[in-house]
Amino acid sequence: MTIAPTSATPVASRAPDARGPVVARARRPPLVLLLAASVAAAAAAIPLVYLVVRAAEAGLPTVLETLSRGRVLEYAANSLALAAATTVTALVLGTAVAVVLTRVRFPFARGWLLISALPLAVPSYLAGYGWLVLIPSVNGFVPSWLLLTAVTVPYVTLPVAAALRGASGDLEGVARTLGRGPLRAFLVATWPTVRPAAIAGSLLVALYALSDFGLVAMMRYPTLTWGINAAYSASFDRAQAATLALLLVVLALVVVAGERAARRQVPRAAARAVAPRPVGRGMLSALLPVIAVAPLIGVVVPLLGLLLRLLDAATLRAVDVPRVLEAVGATVGVAAAAAVLALVLALPIAALAARYRGRLVTAIESVGYLGHALPGIVVGLSLVFFALAVVPALYQSLAVLVFAYAVLFMPKAIGTVRAGLGDVPPRLVSVARTLGMSPLQAWWRVTVPLALPSLGVGALLVAIATMKELPATLLLRPTGVQTLATELWNRTVVFEFGAAAPYAALLVLIAAVPAMVLSGVRSAAKEEL
């Protein structure tokens, strides 16, 4: 007679073995972790609470009337179409670039990887502006789609390249010996292991496309963000704006749910990485356009446009060096602080999502992503509301500004940190436990050091995004504090291109530094067998 297990918790579905780490499917998460993740998710939910409060003030009939009038449906359809198209092209192009850069021996390979990360450093409004200088009549869906793809491709390229560098080539070799062509072998053997990284990157691309306003406004492609901005600008109708923003949140939820469905964690097998293969000249020049297209569209052409505009400006003002330095200091300072805080908030959510399943975990993770779909003005106003309600003494202080950045950009860290934590084999943690460490100690001394590269990636992505951010900064910054983005805005809004140029140049240069560091980061350290 067998004794039934006393615990109602089923154990892992299969025993750990040489195939790799087991993803525990049904263990309950520890209370501390759940609470920490809930608090982080609550922070991310502040904009949502604000929107619901504002929309509720108007009452249901007004909400329905707002949703049914004018071009709202057109705006929503445009937002979805742009997000979908951008995600698909970013995914395909990003994976292609990553494969080419890791599997083909290129001259100056590290340089090319660096260049492929550069579009991250260019704010989307700057990219649009530069293109408009060169081709003033450019507008509509196609330019918005192509430009958005160009600036978001690194979100897919970088994680996929990192994953490929650590991926095994053995299975692919086996597939080749069994008669499959190179593409098919790649799809069958290697793609499943890099897929989570690619899908997580595509989620960021989709949310970015939904939330972007600067680029689509310049390209005159009306999306929901256009409608939200119009509601604030012309009618000062915050209830109307909140209704439209909630519609955007619904679209974001669809996207997040889609990513969860598409994401399938495949155990990573430790093995030798594939060395890049040399190829002939002809092949190299055929592959070059693949790597070069995004940096060309997203960096080179816009900067060229800005340069042309600068040459037109007859009055190049004298650069106020102390002021520039102040802006640089403020930008770097808040970016660093925001990166740290975002990481702190993202860590419990990512840790929860990496190892556990269940409806609560899904809900917490989804809430964490939602802030990323909202335009900066909404997040900014929601934090004004929150700060005045809860911590009025801190209103218009750097603390609230940094917190706003963390709420806005936490999702950029969640995906990579989750992947990094998930890659750490649980049996190493189990070994640490058997050696007498408490769960927290084991986590701190085993998991975190192994996942450190992915933590670094998350922090750097947040830092770059913070440097470029504009609308929330304008609303929440302490009066008198300027960042490079706000100084740039100050001047371009009044045609002062000459005065704007140093700020634009510095912004791209400074944001390029973390982008370049990102390109060199390796994936999670492999376990030693």
Added chain:
Amino acid sequence: MRTAFLSATALAAVGLLLSGCAAPAPAETAAPTEPVADGAFTLYSGRDEALVQPLIDQFEAETGIEVEVRYGNTPELGALLLEEGAATPAQVFLSQDAGALGALSQAGLFATLPQEITDAVPAGFTSTDGSWVGVTGRARVVVYDGERLSADELPDTIDGYVTDEWNGRLAVAPTNASFQSFVTALRVLEGEDAAAEWVTALAGNSPQIFEGNTPILTAVNDGAVEAGLINHYYWFRAASEVGASTMRAQLKYLTAGDAGSIVNVTGAGILAGGADDADALEFVRFLVSEAAQTYFVEQTFEYPLVPGIAAPEGLPALETLLTPGLDLSDLDDLATTQRLLADAGLI
């Protein structure tokens, strides 16, 4: 059981946050009754720094009052002030258009200005209830591509710009406050039916839709669009950066009395919390003084609203432009205009 407990804890955490958010802290009590002159005040300026800072420096030098300025977009600062409510750190709001002033006035966020200040500006260019005062005027104009069109071939009235020959050639910014003010004026002048007819004609004429006045000017100046409806002030800003002779875009003022030539106003108001701040009052008084009005005329080519000050050279006299006598900050009227534009599919 444990799951239920955990879920409840998580929900409680969110709930606490929710209740904290949903019940904003009660605002500060009403301002003290005796006037305070502590030598400093905070200004939220929806007008840009390059324009306003020299004027503020002039004020600070003259009076010794310290001004802490927060620069931003008028719509965003308006939304910020509405959100802050009575807890705002600002005492004065300088706005680029009357819509923002009207929204704040309707929300009860402004203190009533003393009569001496509101009387300085003629009725029709300032608030009807003394909650804000007009500072400068900006005329609606047609900006056109100087290389492809000449002033003579352009229609003199706004009706001429929605005919079939203008299909796809006109740029408008229907989500922008100044365009909506113009449509409101059209409704008042020509009647609701004629205005609806004009809006429908425009919507059916493949208009080039832009997000604001600045992008329209840039597009016309770069040759991307043939003509557009903007405010006169923008052309002069651009011209001061690149030189008037190099500007490809040119301005055409429509016939006096036509709705297309109305004058929008910029203005300032004192927020409720600054009602007894003598420094704030001093600043608003300064804005309608001869010194500040002349500054605006010379630096931005905007119309002074205080009588007796010469208008910018080369511009039609203010009296020849339209004064519809309607309160452009009347938001109920604005809501009707927006409904009209939404029904036509423009916003």
